[in-house]
Structures are given as structure tokens and as C-alpha cells.
Amino acid sequence: xxxxxxxxxxxxxxxxxxxxxxxxxxxxxxxxxxxxxxxxxxxxxxxxxxxxxxxxxxxxxxxxxxxxxxxxxxxxxxxxxxxxxxxxxxxxxxxxxxxxxxxxxxxxxxxxxxxxxxxxxxxxxxxxxxxxxxxxxxxxxxxxxxxxxxxxxxxxxxxxxxxxxxxxxxxxxxxxxxxxxxxxxxxxxxxxxxxxxxxxxxxxxxxxxxxxxxxxxxxxxxxxxxxxxxxxxxxxxxxxxxxxxxxxxxxxxxxxxxxxxxxxxxxxxxxxxxxxxxxxxxxxxxxxxxxxxxxxxxxxxxxxxxxxxxxxxxxxxxxxxxxxxxxxxxxxxxxxxxxxxxxxxxxxxxxxxxxxxxxxxxxxxxxxxxxxxxxxxxxxxxxxxxxxxxxxxxxxxxxxxxxxxxxxxxxxxxxxxxxxxxxxxxxxxxxxxxxxxxxxxxxxxxxxxxxxxxxxxxxxxxxxxxxxxxxxxxxxxxxxxxxxxxxxxxxxxxxxxxxxxxxxxxxxxxxxxxxxxxxxxxxxxxxxxxxxxxxxxxxxxxxxxxxxxxxxxxxxxxxxxxxxxxxxxxxxxxxxxxxxxxxxxxxxxxxxxxxxxxxxxxxxxxxxxxxxxxxxxxxxxxxxxxxxxxxxxxxxxxxxxxxxxxxxxxxxxxxxxxxxxxxxxxxxxxxxxxxxxxxxxxxxxxxxxxxxxxxxxxxxxxxxxxxxxxxxxxxxxxxxxxxxxxxxxxxxxxxxxxxxxxxxxxxxxxxxxxxxxxxxxxxxxxxxxxxxxxxxxxxxxxxxxxxxxxxxxxxxxxxxx
Amino acid sequence: xxxxxxxxxxxxxxxxxxxxxxxxxxxxxxxxxxxxxxxxxxxxxxxxxxxxxxxxxxxxxxxxxxxxxxxxxxxxxxxxxxxxxxxxxxxxxxxxxxxxxxxxxxxxxxxxxxxxxxxxxxxxxxxxxxxxxxxxxxxxxxxxxxx
Numbered sequence: 001x002x003x004x005x006x007x008x009x010x011x012x013x014x015x016x017x018x019x020x021x022x023x024x025x026x027x028x029x030x031x032x033x034x035x036x037x038x039x040x041x042x043x044x045x046x047x048x049x050x051x052x053x054x055x056x057x058x059x060x061x062x063x064x065x066x067x068x069x070x071x072x073x074x075x076x077x078x079x080x081x082x083x084x085x086x087x088x089x090x091x092x093x094x095x096x097x098x099x100x101x102x103x104x105x106x107x108x109x110x111x112x113x114x115x116x117x118x119x120x121x122x123x124x125x126x127x128x129x130x131x132x133x134x135x136x137x138x139x140x141x142x143x144x145x146x147x148x149x150x151x152x153x154x155x156x157x158x159x160x161x162x163x164x165x166x167x168x169x170x171x172x173x174x175x176x177x178x179x180x181x182x183x184x185x186x187x188x189x190x191x192x193x194x195x196x197x198x199x200x201x202x203x204x205x206x207x208x209x210x211x212x213x214x215x216x217x218x219x220x221x222x223x224x225x226x227x228x229x230x231x232x233x234x235x236x237x238x239x240x241x242x243x244x245x246x247x248x249x250x251x252x253x254x255x256x257x258x259x260x261x262x263x264x265x266x267x268x269x270x271x272x273x274x275x276x277x278x279x280x281x282x283x284x285x286x287x288x289x290x291x292x293x294x295x296x297x298x299x300x301x302x303x304x305x306x307x308x309x310x311x312x313x314x315x316x317x318x319x320x321x322x323x324x325x326x327x328x329x330x331x332x333x334x335x336x337x338x339x340x341x342x343x344x345x346x347x348x349x350x351x352x353x354x355x356x357x358x359x360x361x362x363x364x365x366x367x368x369x370x371x372x373x374x375x376x377x378x379x380x381x382x383x384x385x386x387x388x389x390x391x392x393x394x395x396x397x398x399x400x401x402x403x404x405x406x407x408x409x410x411x412x413x414x415x416x417x418x419x420x421x422x423x424x425x426x427x428x429x430x431x432x433x434x435x436x437x438x439x440x441x442x443x444x445x446x447x448x449x450x451x452x453x454x455x456x457x458x459x460x461x462x463x464x465x466x467x468x469x470x471x472x473x474x475x476x477x478x479x480x481x482x483x484x485x486x487x488x489x490x491x492x493x494x495x496x497x498x499x500x501x502x503x504x505x506x507x508x509x510x511x512x513x514x515x516x517x518x519x520x521x522x523x524x525x526x527x528x529x530x531x532x533x534x535x536x537x538x539x540x541x542x543x544x545x546x547x548x549x550x551x552x553x554x555x556x557x558x559x560x561x562x563x564x565x566x567x568x569x570x571x572x573x574x575x576x577x578x579x580x581x582x583x584x585x586x587x588x589x590x591x592x593x594x595x596x597x598x599x600x601x602x603x604x605x606x607x608x609x610x611x612x613x614x615x616x617x618x619x620x621x622x623x624x625x626x627x628x629x630x631x632x633x634x635x636x637x638x639x640x641x642x643x644x645x646x647x648x649x650x651x652x653x654x655x656x657x658x659x660x661x662x663x664x665x666x667x668x669x670x671x672x673x674x675x676x677x678x679x680x681x682x683x684x685x686x687x688x689x690x691x692x693x694x695x696x697x698x699x700x701x702x703x704x705x706x707x708x709x710x711x712x713x714x715x716x717x718x719x720x721x722x723x724x725x726x727x728x729x730x731x732x733x734x735x736x737x738x739x740x741x742x743x744x745x746x747x748x749x750x751x752x753x754x755x756x757x758x759x760x761x762x763x764x765x766x767x768x769x770x771x772x773x774x775x776x777x778x779x780x781x782x783x784x785x786x787x788x789x790x791x792x793x794x795x796x797x798x799x800x801x
Numbered sequence: 802x803x804x805x806x807x808x809x810x811x812x813x814x815x816x817x818x819x820x821x822x823x824x825x826x827x828x829x830x831x832x833x834x835x836x837x838x839x840x841x842x843x844x845x846x847x848x849x850x851x852x853x854x855x856x857x858x859x860x861x862x863x864x865x866x867x868x869x870x871x872x873x874x875x876x877x878x879x880x881x882x883x884x885x886x887x888x889x890x891x892x893x894x895x896x897x898x899x900x901x902x903x904x905x906x907x908x909x910x911x912x913x914x915x916x917x918x919x920x921x922x923x924x925x926x927x928x929x930x931x932x933x934x935x936x937x938x939x940x941x942x943x944x945x946x947x948x
Contacts, residue, residue, distance in 0.1 A: 466837035
């Protein structure tokens with residue numbers, strides 16, 4: 001609770017600092033509407049926050065000021081100097097009280113009534129300049145301990161407060177560094193392998209990703225810190241209103257940008273107040289409607305990709321469409337003609353319009369509707385949104401979406417026509433290629449449906465979403481990206497091509513573009529080309545692909561359904577280098593890797609490849625040379641050991657619905673089956689791992705001992721390192737290969753030297769020595785070949801170690 | 802204030818002035834990525850270093866047909882409310898100093914211009930319309946919707 005109190009004090013101070021200028025400006029021009037609004041929000045927030053704590057005097061003062069200001073906002077009253085003075089006096093008093101709260105002292109009683117009375121329209125004469133503005137020094141009268149308050153209060157905190165601005169700058173600096181790195185990586189790739197640069201560059205990459213992680217975490221906080229205060233708030237409110245409410249919190253471990261947490265604190269509090277005040281009925285009303293006495297208010301946070309959604313739902317009375325519409329017409333928000341054409345949903349969204357409120361009585365709890373427009377504006381400021389859905393008599397659900405702009409997310413880039421778009425990876429459930437017939441495309445009326453894991457899900461073409469001209473690709477033959485929303489709804493998005501996936505630095509888009517509701521941000525590709533990031537949730541909503549309220553219940557059923565479907569055997573299909581259609585059970589596939597041919601080492605007895613610094617056994621290689629610079633590899637694992645299977649082409653993940661026909665004479669083949677009328681050879685996982693599986697081994701560099709002279713250290717050493725060796729130091733003979741000058745070698749042989757490792761002998765003359773075992777010391781290719789030859793053996797030695 | 806430097810550009814054949822302090826730079830426009838679904842005065846987005854700029858065709862933003870005018874290969878980069886924009890205009894003319902305070906003229910500037918013009922400003926090279934950036938960038942169709 002102390003933390004909360006400290007937050008309250010800090011927040012009030014911050015807001016005051018921020019609005020100090022406004023207050024002074026307002027004093028100069030009481031008719032200034034914008035200033036009035038700012039100050040109104042200040043007292044309103046103080047009032048709201050007091051709800052957490054037992055500060056009746058603060059609540060009373062701020063409520064009184066809010067009332068007076070609300071009258072001005074509603075043009076029931078013209079602000080004048082007397083009012084300004086009275087409001088400022090109240091703000092000063094609030095500050096003094098907050099100071100006292102921080103110091104843990106009692107604030108001297110009395111004086112509040114005068115301040116409140118001064119707000120009355122007729123009170124000018126009585127107060128005027130004589131308003132008792134409480135100066136800080138007046139507090140000193142309250143006791144001598146006042147002097148010691150400053151050093152005491154902050155002692156416990158071992159944190160510093162930083163302006164979020166600064167964090168943002170650091171964050172965007174790091175983001176820019178990531179982009180610069182990507183650009184550099186791109187250029188390095190074009191320039192070919194340069195070991196002297198690649199090493200430091202790799203190091204830079206590692207450091208950068210560490211820094212990036214740290215910075216990201218620096219800004220993160222669990223949403224628990226926000227949830228912590230809610231049960232108390234709900235309890236106090238429901239007691240006050242004579243209602244019974246049970247609060248159900250979910251997803252407290254979702255991490256959120258600190259600033260975002262601050263941003264949604266007020267909106268969330270507000271929505272909860274509204275729900276308890278207006279949504280949930282009194283116990284007797286509930287019983288009369290056949291509901292349980294206790295109302296349930298559930299708040300669930302979920303992260304999906306670059307969006308956090310917070311869903312606040314109650315099982316109360318629901319929103320009254322007619323009353324909202326009537327109110328909107330009465331306040332001139334819409335005309336009766338417009339109202340007639342509006343859907344229920346559109347009418348409900350009117351509650352977010354400025355100055356709207358259906359509460360007939362102004363209560364201390366949910367105020368007068370200042371909240372929801374402010375809530376929406378605050379969320380919009382950070383690129384978020386709020387929506388409401390409601391079923392009469394069943395309940396109301398507010399969905400807050402907060403995108404994490406300025407962050408780095410994993411994303412998929414797709415092509416439509418000649419344009420490229422990005423999709424947050426976290427939404428992507430699966431990619432199903434056009435060739436696959438497993439989707440079973442069907443057209444029902446104007447809607448397209450595909451079958452995915454046994455369920456029919458809606459399908460929509462991205463070109464249609466974006467209003468791009470129809471392409472020539474026939475319906476149903478697009479590559480489908482199956483997307484799962486935070487609400488659990490699934491739909492398929494048809495695109496022409498999948499381009500790539502990787503980390504994307506998301507930048508905010510200008511408001512005019514955000515308004516289209518299709519995009520969540522933009523990002524730059526490695527080549528500096530800007531790409532738009534699709535707002536998947538919003539697109540789904542625009543095309544009515546989201547199921548309404550109560551969807552959580554729905555979702556559970558859906559999950560169960562999926563579990564049963566999953567039991568059908570699924571396999572990753574591919575074409576191997578002999579042109580044979582093969583499959584491996586999907587459970588075995590850890591990942592699909594793409595590796596340059598140079599990462600593959602076929603010189604040893606068994607081929608191997610290095611993937612991300614790990615050496616893995618490799619099977620399925622073509623007999624001849626590789627057809628391309630890069631090879632697609634399936635990384636298979638049985639949980640402990642791993643192996644790679646080179647493939648010509650990865651086809652698709654498929655369900656094996658046809659019968660599996662055993663093949664007794666080939667142990668490598670589990671069965672043969674039919675997929676889309678073609679035979680597919682299903683590889684036998686057991687045999688694969690029994691024969692080839694190995695625990696992944698880190699590509700520890702083999703050691704090479706060099707002759708002890710300057711030439712070897714300065715000229716030979718770099719070459720040896722380029723060939724992937726480390727230079728052995730010290731005396732112990734643990735090296736994997738040694739390089740000797742031929743004359744020294746012969747001398748050593750003559751002395752019966754005990755060679756602990758294979759030896760590469762260097763000769764001083766190009767072709768002088770007739771022995772075939774030596775390499776001319778400047779024969780670069782010869783040296784590298786010799787070092788390579790020495791390698792497979794050393795790798796085995798490494799594995800045995 | 803009008804002693805400050807002004808950047809003079811032609812928009813739809815008219816001389817317009819932007820306070821130089823509001824202009825970040827002028828850049829060569831390279832590739833513009835179109836934004837399907839955005840208002841038509843937004844040509845798309847483009848990259849400047851690691852920043853994304855929203856490219857605005859000022860002629861369209863004012864309701865003119867851009868095909869009637871030349872198009873400078875450079876764009877004016879400005880920041881409004883923390884977002885950066887690249888403004889496409891007919892031509893960038895000059896940077897010059899204002900010689901008098903901006904003033905309005907009887908009869909106004911015409912329906913297209915009144916929304917975005919702060920006033921008429923005399924410069925050393927003749928009169929120009931002083932442009933209010935925020936008004937220029939605001940979506941004319943969405944006025945009031947977001948405010």
C-alpha cells in the first residue's frame with residue numbers, strides 16, 4: 001500500500017508540475033477553454049485517485065472544484081477571476097495535503113469549508129483576494145517534526161526517476177543502431193566473407209542485442225503493479241453503492257512499457273468505476289433477473305505481438321442503446337435521421353464522444369462522463385484504441401488495445417502485388433502455401449472459408465483489405481497466413497508471397513494514416529525500404545471477423561476442439577534432392593534452417609553443418625554439387641539429439657489422413673502414404689535418430705600449434721585462424737594439429753620426438769622437396785586444404801572430449 | 802518574428818512561406834511506398850535515415866490537381882506533433898527574410914487557401930502566403946473527428 005501511496009503522491013506532483021503553466025495562463029484568461037479542460041482533468045484525476053485511499057477531505061475538495069469547473073464546461077457558468085482564485089486556492093490546498101501525506105503527518109483540520117464555499121457563484125465578496133491560500137510555511141505551525149520530513153521520506157528508495165523522454169531517446173537510438181547494423185550486414189553479405197571483419201561484426205551484433213534487451217526491459221513492468229490496487233477499489237466502490245462485486249484478474253504477468261502502464265491507469269480505473277456504478281445491478285435487481293447476487297467483473301490482460309489487450313467485462317445490465325441514442329440526439333451529437341441509420345454497435349461507441357454521459361445523477365463514483373472521452377484520447381495518444389461491446393441484460397465488455405510502438409518485434413513480411421507489408425509474427429499461427437489442398441477453399445455467399453485443423457475459418461485476401469486492384473491469382477490459390485487474434489478468433493489472410501521474417505523496429509505512423517485503421521506502424525527493411533505493419537486486430541474487426549463479447553467461453557471450447565483434431569498425425573512434407581516426395585513427423589521438426597553451402601563440411605566421413613555455432617550431423621545431401629548457394633535444412637530433434645536433413649524444397653505441413661502403408665524392407669522408411677493423390681515417403685524417426693542423431697556440439701575451434709618464430713606468428717597465424725583454427729599457446733601438447741617447418745620436423749623425427757597430433761609440414765621452396773607431405777609455405781590454397789583435411793579428425797576428437 | 806528566415810516554395814503555382822525554424826531539412830525524394838487506404842493527399846511513406854516520413858502532396862492537401870503543376874524532386878521535411886512529414890511542392894524557391902508581420906487581406910485568400918494560411922507576409926522577394934503547418938497536414942475530411 002505504501003508503494004501505491006508514493007505513486008499517488010508522485011503522480012499528483014507530476015500532473016501539477018505539468019499543468020502549472022496552464023493554471024497561470026488560465027488565471028490570465030479565465031475564458032480559455034483549453035486551459036479550463038486541463039485543470040478540470042487535474043482535479044478530476046485527483047478525485048479519482050482518492051478513491052483508492054481514505055482521503056475524504058481531498059475527495060471533497062477536488063469534487064467541489066470539479067463541480068464548479070464542470071458548470072463552466074457546460075456553459076452553465078462563466079468563469080471569472082473569483083472562480084479562478086477559488087479553484088487555485090483549492091489546488092494549493094491539495095498540494096499542501098499531498099505534502100503532508102508524503103511526510104506521514106496529519107493535516108491540520110478545518111478550512112476546507114471556506115475554500116469550497118468560495119467556489120459558489122455569489123461568493124465573490126466574501127472571499128476575493130482574502131481566500132486563505134495556504135502557503136507551505138503555514139504548515140510549519142503544525143509541528144516541529146515538519147523540519148525533518150524531507151530527509152526521511154525518500155531514504156528507502158534506491159531508484160532514480162528518469163524522464164521517459166530520455167529513455168525514448170536511448171531506445172530509438174538503439175533502434176537506429178539495429179537498423180544501421182542490418183544495413184551493414186546487408187553490405188557485408190554483398191561483399192562476401194571477410195573473416196577479419198565478420199568476427200568483430202558478430203561481436204557487435206551480440207552486444208547490440210544485449211543492449212537492446214536491457215533497454216527494453218528497463219521500460220517494462222508487470223501489469224500486476226496496476227492490478228494490485230483494483231480489488232480494493234472494487235470493494236470500496238461496491239460497499240459504498242450497496243452492490244456485491246467479485247473481481248477476477250487475469251494476466252498480471254503481462255509485461256508492459258512503464259509509460260503505458262501509467263497511461264492506462266486512469267482509463268482502467270475509470271472503466272471499472274463505470275462498470276460497478278452503472279453496469280452491475282444491485283443484489284435484489286440481479287436476483288429478480290435470475291442472476292447470481294454477486295456481480296463478476298473480470299479484467300484480463302493479454303499480450304499478442306506488439307499489442308496488449310486489456311478486456312474489462314462485467315455481467316451487469318449492459319448498455320442501453322436507446323438511452324444512449326436519445327442522449328446523443330439531445331446533446332446534438334447526432335441527428336435523429338443519422339440515428340435511424342446507425343447500428344447498435346455504432347450507437348454504443350458514442351459513449352466515447354466528448355461530453356457524453358448517460359448517468360442521470362451525478363455521483364461521486366463515476367463522475368459525469370468526462371472519463372470516456374478522456375480515456376479514448378489518452379489511449380489514442382499512445383496509438384491505442386478502446387471499443388465497447390454489450391449485450392442487453394448480459395453484460396458489457398470494454399476492450400483496450402495498446403500497441404507497443406517504438407519497440408522491436410518479430411515480424412513476417414508478405415507481398416501483395418508489387419508491395420510489401422509486415423505482420424507481427426505473434427499473430428501468425430501457420431503459413432499454408434498455395435499448393436496445399438489441405439485448406440479446402442469454399443465460397444459461401446460472399447464470404448470465403450477455408451478449413452484449418454478441422455474448423456472452417458473465414459478467409460480474406462489482403463488485396464481486398466487494402467482496396468488494391470484484384471490480382472490475377474484465382475481465389476483460393478493464395479498463400480494463406482493463418483492469424484490468431486488475442487480474442488482467440490482465427491482467420492486466414494491471403495497474400496501473393498511470403499517474403500521473409502525477422503526483427504522489425506516499429507515506428508509510429510502519422511495520425512492521418514493511423515486513422516485508416518489498417519496499420520499499426522511502419523518499419524524499415526534491411527535495405528532501408530519502409531514497410532507498413534498491418535494492424536491485424538483492427539483489420540479483423542473491420543471485416544467482422546471477430547466474435548463478440550463472451551468470446552472467452554467460446555475460446556475454451558475451440559481449444560478443446562483443436563486438441564482432438566491435433567491427434568491426427570501431421571507431417572512436414574518436402575522434396576529431397578533425388579526429387580522424391582518425403583515427409584517427417586511434424587513433432588520432430590524443430591525448425592527450418594537456411595544455410596550457405598559454405599557452412600556444410602563434406603570432407604569427413606559423415607557430412608556436417610554448422611548452424612548458429614552448433615555442429616550437427618547432416619543427411620540427405622545431393623550426390624553432385626549443390627544446385628544453389630544456399631541449402632534448406634530441416635532441423636530435427638528427438639528432444640536430446642539433433643540432426644539436419646537437407647531438402648530441395650520445403651512443401652508444407654500436412655495432416656496424414658490416408659492410411660499409412662508399412663514398408664518392411666527399408667528401415668529408414670516408416671511408411672508410404674498418399675497426400676493429394678501423390679505418394680509420400682514418411683521417414684522413420686526412430687531409425688533416423690538411431691543412426692545419425694547426435695547431441696548438438698558447439699563449434700569449438702580446433703587448436704593449431706605454430707612454429708615459434710615471427711613469420712609464423714605474424715604471417716601464418718591469420719591464415720590459420722581464417723581456416724577456423726585457434727592458435728595453441730603454452731607448452732602442453734593439447735593441440736589438434738601442428739604446423740612444422742620441414743627441416744625442423746625432420747630434425748625432430750631424428751630426435752624421436754613424440755608427435756601428439758597430426759602435422760602439416762611447410763617447405764621453404766615451391767616445389768623443391770620431392771616428399772608429397774609438405775606444403776610450400778606460401779601456397780595458400782594448399783595450406784588451407786591441408787588444414788581442412790586435418791579438421792574432421794579433430795572434430796571427432798572434440799566430440800570425444 | 803517575421804524578421805526570421807522563411808523558406809519560400811511554390812505550391813499549386815503560388816508562393817508560400819514556411820518559417821525556416823520549422824523546417825528540418827530538404828531531402829531528395831527517393832522511393833515512396835504507397836499507403837493503400839490512406840487519404841489521397843498522402844502520397845505514401847519514405848525513409849530518411851532510420852526515420853519514416855509521411856509524404857504529403859501539398860497541392861492535393863489543398864484540393865488542387867497536382868498534375869497541373871511541376872513537381873520538385875526535393876521535399877521539405879517538417880515535424881508536427883512529433884511526427885515527421887515530407888512535403889511535396891512544385892518547387893523550392895529560396896530562403897529569405899520576412900520584412901513585415903503577417904497580415905490578412907480583405908476578401909481572404911480563397912477557399913482552398915484560407916484553411917492553411919496564417920496570413921500574407923512580405924518578403925524581400927515579394928509577397929507570399931505564410932503556411933500553418935498543422936493545418937496543412939490535418940486531414941481536411943477528418944476535421945473535428947479527432948480533435
